[in-house]
Amino acid sequence: xxxxxxxxxxxxxxxxxxxxxxxxxxxxxxxxxxxxxxxxxxxxxxxxxxxxxxxxxxxxxxxxxxxxxxxxxxxxxxxxxxxxxxxxxxxxxxxxxxxxxxxxxxxxxxxxxxxxxxxxxxxxxxxxxxxxxxxxxxxxxxxxxxxxxxxxxxxxxxxxxxxxxxxxxxxxxxxxxxxxxxxxxxxxxxxxxxxxxxxxxxxxxxxxxxxxxxxxxxxxxxxxxxxxxxxxxxxxxxxxxxxxxxxxxxxxxxxxxxxxxxxxxxxxxxxxxxxxxxxxxxxxxxxxxxxxxxxxxxxxxxxxxxxxxxxxxxxxxxxx
Amino acid sequence: xxxxxxxxxxxxxxxxxxxxxxxxxxxxxxxxxxxxxxxxxxxxxxxxxxxxxxxxxxxxxxxxxxxxxxxxxxxxxxxxxxxxxxxxxxxxxxxxxxxxxxxxxxxxxxxxxxxxxxxxxxxxxxxxxxxxxxxxxxxxxxxxxxxxxxxxxxxxxxxxxxxxxxxxxxxxxxxxxxxxxxxxxxxxxxxxxxxxxxxxxxxxxxxxxxxxxxxxxxxxxxxxxxxxxxxxxxxxxxxxxxxxxxxxxxx
Numbered sequence: 095x096x097x098x099x100x101x102x103x104x105x106x107x108x109x110x111x112x113x114x115x116x117x118x119x120x121x122x123x124x125x126x127x128x129x130x131x132x133x134x135x136x137x138x139x140x141x142x143x144x145x146x147x148x149x150x151x152x153x154x155x156x157x158x159x160x161x162x163x164x165x166x167x168x169x170x171x172x173x174x175x176x177x178x179x180x181x182x183x184x185x186x187x188x189x190x191x192x193x194x195x196x197x198x199x200x201x202x203x204x205x206x207x208x209x210x211x212x213x214x215x216x217x218x219x220x221x222x223x224x225x226x227x228x229x230x231x232x233x234x235x236x237x238x239x240x241x242x243x244x245x246x247x248x249x250x251x252x253x254x255x256x257x258x259x260x261x262x263x264x265x266x267x268x269x270x271x272x273x274x275x276x277x278x279x280x281x282x283x284x285x286x287x288x289x290x291x292x293x294x295x296x297x298x299x300x301x302x303x304x305x306x307x308x309x310x311x312x313x314x315x316x317x318x319x320x321x322x323x324x325x326x327x328x329x330x331x332x333x334x335x336x337x338x339x340x341x342x343x344x345x346x347x348x349x350x351x352x353x354x355x356x357x358x359x360x361x362x363x364x365x366x367x368x369x370x371x372x373x374x375x376x377x378x379x380x381x382x383x384x385x386x387x388x389x390x391x392x393x394x395x396x397x398x399x400x401x402x403x404x405x406x407x408x409x410x411x412x413x414x
Numbered sequence: 415x416x417x418x419x420x421x422x423x424x425x426x427x428x429x430x431x432x433x434x435x436x437x438x439x440x441x442x443x444x445x446x447x448x449x450x451x452x453x454x455x456x457x458x459x460x461x462x463x464x465x466x467x468x469x470x471x472x473x474x475x476x477x478x479x480x481x482x483x484x485x486x487x488x489x490x491x492x493x494x495x496x497x498x499x500x501x502x503x504x505x506x507x508x509x510x511x512x513x514x515x516x517x518x519x520x521x522x523x524x525x526x527x528x529x530x531x532x533x534x535x536x537x538x539x540x541x542x543x544x545x546x547x548x549x550x551x552x553x554x555x556x557x558x559x560x561x562x563x564x565x566x567x568x569x570x571x572x573x574x575x576x577x578x579x580x581x582x583x584x585x586x587x588x589x590x591x592x593x594x595x596x597x598x599x600x601x602x603x604x605x606x607x608x609x610x611x612x613x614x615x616x617x618x619x620x621x622x623x624x625x626x627x628x629x630x631x632x633x634x635x636x637x638x639x640x641x642x643x644x645x646x647x648x649x650x651x652x653x654x655x656x657x658x659x660x661x662x663x664x665x
Contacts, residue, residue, distance in 0.1 A: 263529075271524045271532045278516045281505040287487040288465070288497065290520040290578050294486075303528075 095265075098352060099258050106247060114363075116318065119250050121359045122257045123314045124338065128351030129264050130307020131335045132344045136351075136413045137268050138300040139280030141198045144185070144205030146331025148178040148305040150212060150324075152312025157225040157322035158218065167233050167243060171313045178309015179302050181208070186301035190294050193283060202329065209327040224323035228316055243317070253314055260307060265348065267303065276300050277413070308335075330383075334358065337386075341393050343400025346408045350400050357401075362386075418443040418582055418612050419464070419495075424473035426459055433459045435636040436473070441582070446608040448623045449616045451633030457616045458500060460633070461584050465497050466490045477582070496580035498571050500587045500616070504559050511555040513570060515542045517577025549573045565596040572600070576607070583607070585615045589622060601626055624648065 105111075105118045127149055134140050155177035159170040185204045189197055212219045219225065230243035233252070243249045267273055275296050278286040287293050316322045325331075339345070342354025366382045373380045397404045417440035426434040434456045441447055449457050462468045464475060466487040475483045482490055505513050518541045519525055519532075533539075546552055549569055559567065572588055588604065589597045601622045604613060608626070617623050623630065623644070630647045632639040640653050647653055 266529050266531070269532060270530050271519055271527045271535065271538075274512070274516060274519060274532055275525045277508070278505055281507055282503065284467070285503050285505065285574070286516070288491060288578075289517045289574065290488050290491040291525055292486075292488045296525075299528075 095261075095349070098349060099254070099261075102254055102257070106250060115246050115250055117360060117363060119246070119253050119318055120315075121356050122250075122253050123311050123318065124335070124355040124359050125352040126257045126260050126314070127308055127311035128335050128338045128342075128344065128355045129261055129348075130311070131304050132339055132348075132351045133264060133267060133276070133307075134300050134304040135336065135339050136344045137273060137280065138276040138297060140193070140297065140300065141336065142189075142201040142301070142304070143198050143329065143332045143336065144201030144203075145182075145304060145308050145335055146329060146333075147205040147208040147327050148182045148308035149312040149315070149331055149335075150322075150327030151181050151208065152178040152309030153316040153322045153326045154212060154219055154225070154312075155309065156313035156316040157228045160228050160316075161225060165229075165231060167231055167317070171310070171317070174313025174316070175306050175310045178312065179306035182305020182308070183298070183302040186298040186305070190297035190301060202332070205327070205329055205332050209324065209329065212324045212327050219322075219324065222324070224321055226321040228320050228322065230317050230320070249318070253318075256310070256314065260310065261352075264307070268348070272296070272299070280413075333390075337390055337393070340398075340400055341389070343402030343404070343406075344413075345403065346399045346406065346413055347402040348413070350402045353401060416443050417441060418478060419614075420476045421464070422474045422476070424460070424463060424475065425471050426456075426463060426468065427471055432636050434463065434470075437636075437638055438473075439631060439638065439641075441612060441614060442629070443612055445628040446604070446613040446615065446626055447629045447631060448627040449614060449631045449633060450618070450620075450623060451639070455633035456636040457633050458586055459636075461497055461586055461616065464490075464584060465495060491578050491580075494578075494581040495584070496575045496578045496582075497584040498575040498586055498588060500590060502567050502571050504567060504570060504574065506560040507558065509556050509558055510546065510551060510562065510570065511542060513559055513574060514545050514577065515539075517574050518542045518545060521578050545573065545577065565592060565599075568592060568596065568600065572603070580611060582612045582614070585613065585617075587616050587618065589617065589619055597622065 102122060106115055131145055134142055152174035156170040156174040159173050164170065189200045192200055213221060230249055232240045232242050234240035241248050243252060275286065275291055279293055279296060283293055312326065315326065338354035338358045339351045340354070341358060342352065343350030344354060362382065365385055369380050369382055369385065393400070399408050419441040421437055421439050424434055424437040437460065449460070451457055463470050466485055470483065474481055477493060477495060482493060485493070505516065515538060519538050522538055522541070524535060524538065546555060551566060551569060554562065554566065559570065562570065568588065572585065575583060575585070585604070589600050592600065597619065604615065605626055607613065627644050629641065630644055631641040632647065632653050640647060640650050
């Protein structure tokens with residue numbers, strides 16, 4: 095575990111790639127999202143295709159609070175966690191009654207509802223133009239010390255610290271008695287009920303907790319790009335986080351989501367650059383989504399337990 | 415004798431099929447009751463209804479004087495009714511230890527601690543080891559359940575149904591698929607636990623049924639055909655004809 099964070103710590107000092115600082119920040123934000131999401135996907139065994147919505151709600155919450163209520167950093171960020179958890183908790187009341195494909199379909203439906211609300215409710219969300227001028231104001235203790243977050247390197251390390259803490263929190267959760275129960279639900283929901291557990295509560299809690307981490311990631315993302323757009327709520331965002339988990343091996347390894355997010359975000363940026371160049375040369379439009387779809391199919395068909403599953407030789411999802 | 419469990423006109427339809435037709439039964443406290451009957455007679459449906467897996471279309475279930483018909487599974491389990499499954503139903507990818515741990519953890523009222531290291535719960539740990547030792551599976555704690563022998567998994571199936579510490583235990587074909595040596599082991603085990611709780615057992619092996627039961631209930635086509643002590647059932651002409659159909663011999 096330690097070496098992952100050591101790597102991220104020294105990333106800005108790396109030769110050649112170190113200069114892509116905001117890419118590094120984005121990778122950590124998505125890693126945080128994916129690690130939290132894995133409470134639901136890998137540990138509880140429920141596939142949500144709607145958690146992009148809570149990422150988006152976190153992003154908007156941070157933006158709206160900053161612009162209208164309190165132009166700080168910590169308050170909007172804390173409320174983005176609350177926002178993600180609150181809405182995931184409300185939706186969870188309904189989806190936690192379902193399992194399998196019915197669960198997934200319902201999460202998509204709710205995700206789309208939030209997307210359209212964000213798109214249409216212009217007064218609050220800015221509609222199509224979104225929200226902008228969400229500045230990173232300095233943090234610190236007045237009179238003692240101050241950190242200028244507007245400097246990308248400082249923001250990188252704040253994200254690093256939050257990412258570290260969030261990962262430890264998720265680690266604690268999945269290794270707690272609660273973590274044992276959700277793994278029981280993944281393995282055998284009926285038997286878990288017959289041991290006396292209120293499975294509905296545990297599924298709801300799992301949806302809500304992962305929603306809280308999604309909200310936090312969304313808040314950090316808003317401050318990274320200094321704006322919030324409805325596209326952060328798009329269903330492809332929900333698909334992305336599932337994809338990162340599957341690709342990296344979140345079904346077999348706690349750290350799989352981090353590997354997946356790293357590969358996904360960096361290859362997306364790289365590939366889109368290459369693809370647009372190739373499209374230009376070929377006089378033929380190739381969309382990044384096309385490549386994305388191919389990768390998705392490839393992963394599902396040939397490496398269902400992801401890269402870490404392939405390396406460790408695990409053919410089935412067993413996560414501890 | 416006081417009935418620990420009573421059903422009143424319990425009825426369940428699956429589409430056009432009446433799986434259970436107005437079943438009213440009483441189970442006496444401390445007794446071992448066997449439920450027999452041909453396949454499709456409604457025995458497993460009866461168990462599913464009693465434990466809340468499915469809800470009846472009509473009728474009531476009274477446990478210790480309380481109507482539990484509308485309770486969810488975990489509510490019924492916490493009241494003191496537990497069951498085992500005809501088809502082995504375990505946490506296959508987990509180890510034997512983890513399987514029993516989950517049961518013990520629930521019984522001790524834990525599970526909602528989000529932020530506590532589960533290894534620190536010494537009482538769960540000690541009890542888990544104790545339960546495994548009692549079942550005779552000690553030494554296999556770290557074996558994934560899917561790699562255990564069929565007989566061992568059968569025993570674990572019953573063990574998991576005991577971890578909620580029920581006062582009423584329903585066992586659905588506990589000896590199904592076992593060789594005679596294991597059958598003996600399990601029927602002796604049932605005799606042993608029947609001294610401290612009320613047992614209801616669905617069983618096909620007539621030797622087992624006749625030797626362990628205080629009371630026998632015969633199901634046929636979704637209803638109760640007959641009930642009584644073993645020797646009475648053994649001599650019942652109607653049971654011989656309707657249920658056995660010449661396939662088995664009750665003597």
